[in-house]
Amino acid sequence: MIEISEEVKSALDKKESIVALESTIITHGLPYPKNIEAAHLMESAVRKEGAIPAIVALLEGRIKVGLTHPELENLVSKESEKVQVSSLSWALKKKLSGGTTVSATIEIAHRVGIPVMATGGIGGVHRGAELTFDISQDLTSMARIPICIVSSGAKAILDLPRTLELLETLGITVLGYRTPTFPAFYTGNSGLKIPMVGSPEEVAEIMFLNWRVLQLERAILVGNRPPEESELPDFYVEELIKKALQAAEKLQIKGKELTPFLLSYLEKSSGGRTVETNIALAQANAKLGAKIAKAYTRIRVETPKI
Ligand code: PSU
Ligand code: MN
Numbered sequence: 065m066i067e068i069s070e071e072v073k074s075a076l077d078k079k080e081s082i083v084a085l086e087s088t089i090i091t092h093g094l095p096y097p098k099n100i101e102a103a104h105l106m107e108s109a110v111r112k113e114g115a116i117p118a119i120v121a122l123l124e125g126r127i128k129v130g131l132t133h134p135e136l137e138n139l140v141s142k143e144s145e146k147v148q149v150s151s152l153s154w155a156l157k158k159k160l161s162g163g164t165t166v167s168a169t170i171e172i173a174h175r176v177g178i179p180v181m182a183t184g185g186i187g188g189v190h191r192g193a194e195l196t197f198d199i200s201q202d203l204t205s206m207a208r209i210p211i212c213i214v215s216s217g218a219k220a221i222l223d224l225p226r227t228l229e230l231l232e233t234l235g236i237t238v239l240g241y242r243t244p245t246f247p248a249f250y251t252g253n254s255g256l257k258i259p260m261v262g263s264p265e266e267v268a269e270i271m272f273l274n275w276r277v278l279q280l281e282r283a284i285l286v287g288n289r290p291p292e293e294s295e296l297p298d299f300y301v302e303e304l305i306k307k308a309l310q311a312a313e314k315l316q317i318k319g320k321e322l323t324p325f326l327l328s329y330l331e332k333s334s335g336g337r338t339v340e341t342n343i344a345l346a347q348a349n350a351k352l353g354a355k356i357a358k359a360y361t362r363i364r365v366e367t368p369k370i
Contacts, residue, residue, distance in 0.1 A: 065156070066176060069130030075116040076177055079364070081357035083110045083350060084129070084173035084181040084211075087121040090136075091144045091163030092324040093184065094339060095331060102343045103136055106182065106350040113354035118178060120169045122147050125159030129176055139163070146320050148201045166213065167205035170283065179271065179360055180212045182353035184346040185249040186285065187323065188218035188227030191309060198322065199230065206283035207234035210275045212267065212360070214286045214353040216345040217247035217254060221305055221326045224254045237274060237284045239267065241352060250341050251298045252289035261286075264352070268359035272367075288352050294344035296337060304333050 068076070075082050085106055090099045103119060110117040119131040121139055128135060138161075145162030147155045149171050155162055164172065166186050173181050187200025206213065218227045228246055231238050240246065240260045248254035261267055267286055274280045289295075308329035317325045330338040 066127045066129055066172060068176060069118070069128070069132060071116060072118045072130035079361065081115040081354065081361045082118050082178045082180070083115050083353040083357050084169060084178045085110075085117055085119045085350065086164055086166050086169035086181060086183045087119055087131070087139065088146050088163035088165045089184050089342075089346060090119075090140065091121075092146050093327055094342060095328070096140055098339055098343065100136065100140055102346055105343065105347045109347045109351040110182075110354040113351060113358065115354035115357045117350070118173070120164050120172050122152075122155055122160060122162045122164060124161055125156050127156070127172055129172060129178075146324065148320065149205055150201060165200075165202065167201040170205055170209045170211045170213065174209045174211050178211070180214065180353045180357040182214045182346070182349040184215060184342050184349065185217055185219040186213060186215050188222045188224070189230055190322065191221070191223045193223065193226065196318070198319070203227075203230055203234060203236075206231075206236050206285065208281060209283055210281050212271050212284045212286060212353075212356055214241075214288055214349045214356065216249050216290050216349060217287045218249065219323065219327075220249040220251070220301055221308065221323065221330075224248060225256060228256050228258070231285065234282070235280070236282050237270065239270065239284065239286050241267070241286050241288045243287065243289050247287045247289045248298065249345070250290065250296045250301045250338060252292070252295055258287065264355035264359040267356045268363050271356075271360055272363050286352070286356065288345075288349050290341060290345035291348050294341045296334075296341055301338075304330050304338075307333060
C-alpha cells in the first residue's frame with residue numbers, strides 16, 4: 065500500500081539517515097504558496113545536514129513516502145483532506161489526496177523504518193477539552209509508535225500544561241533540546257519544566273535506550289525552541305489566540321477543522337507574522353531532526369547486533 069520514492073528507497077537500503085516530514089502543515093497549516101516554500105525549506109534543511117527528507121502524504125488514494133516536487137505541487141493544487149490515523153483507511157478507499165497529520169505520518173514512517181519525524185508543533189489537549197473532549201490523535205499515536213518527533217513543543221493554541229500532563233500519563237519521553245522548559249511554539253518558553261539534553265548524540269542515545277534496551281514502544285518528543293530572531297512576544301500571541309478561540313466558538317468550528325481555523329485566523333490577525341515564525345521553526349526542527357537521525361544512524365552502525 066505504501067509507495068516509497070526511489071530516493072528514499074535507496075536511502076533505506078543503504079541505511080542512510082532519513083527524516084520524515086508530515087504534510088498537514090503543508091495542506092492545512094500554512095497558506096498557499098507559502099506552504100510550498102516551507103516544504104522546500106524543510107527539505108533543504110534536512111539535505112544540508114546530509115540526511116534525506118521524506119514528505120509523507122496521500123495522493124489519489126496512495127500512501128506516499130518521499131513526495132517528488134511535481135507530486136508536492138499536485139498535492140497543494142487541489143482540494144485535500146486532513147488525514148489522521150483514524151481516517152486513513154477511509155481516505156484510501158475513497159482515493160483521496162491529503163496531508164497526513166503527525167498521527168498518520170508516524171504510523172506510516174515507522175512502518176517503513178524511519179526513526180525520526182519533524183514538524184512545527186504537535187497536536188495536544190485543546191483549551192476547554194474538559195467540555196469538548198478535543199484531544200489530538202497525535203498523542204495516542206505517540207503512545208504506541210517508537211519514533212523521535214522534533215517539534216517546537218505543542219501548538220500555542222492548545223492547553224500546554226494539560227498537554228504536557230497527558231504526555232506524561234501516556235509515558236512519552238519529552239526532552240528539551242538545550243532548554244529546560246517545554247517550548248510554546250511561537251515562543252520559546254512555556255514555563256513548564258522538562259528534562260534537558262545538550263546534543264543530537266544525547267538524543268540518539270536516549271532513543272537507543274528507550275527502544276532497543278528498555279523495549280519501550282513509544283515516541284520520544286524533542287522540544288526545540290523557535291529560532292530567537294523569529295520568536296513572537298508571548299502577550300501578543302496570547303491576545304490573538306483568545307480572539308481566534310472566540311471566533312471559533314461563535315462559528316461553531318469543531319473537531320479536525322479547529323486547528324486549521326485557528327492557525328489561519330492567527331495568520332490574518334497578525335498580518336502574516338505567525339506564518340513567518342511557523343516556517344522558521346519548522347525549518348529549524350527539520351535541521352535538528354536531520355542531526356538526530358545522523359547521530360542515531362551512527363549508533364546503529366556501531367552496534368549492528370541490536
Ligand atoms: N505543526 C504546524 N502546523 C500544523 C501541524 C503541525 O506547525 O498544521 C498539524 C500536524 O499535522 C498535527 C496537526 O498533527 O496539526 C494537529 O491537528 P489536530 O489538533 O486536529 O490534532
Ligand atoms: Mn481534535
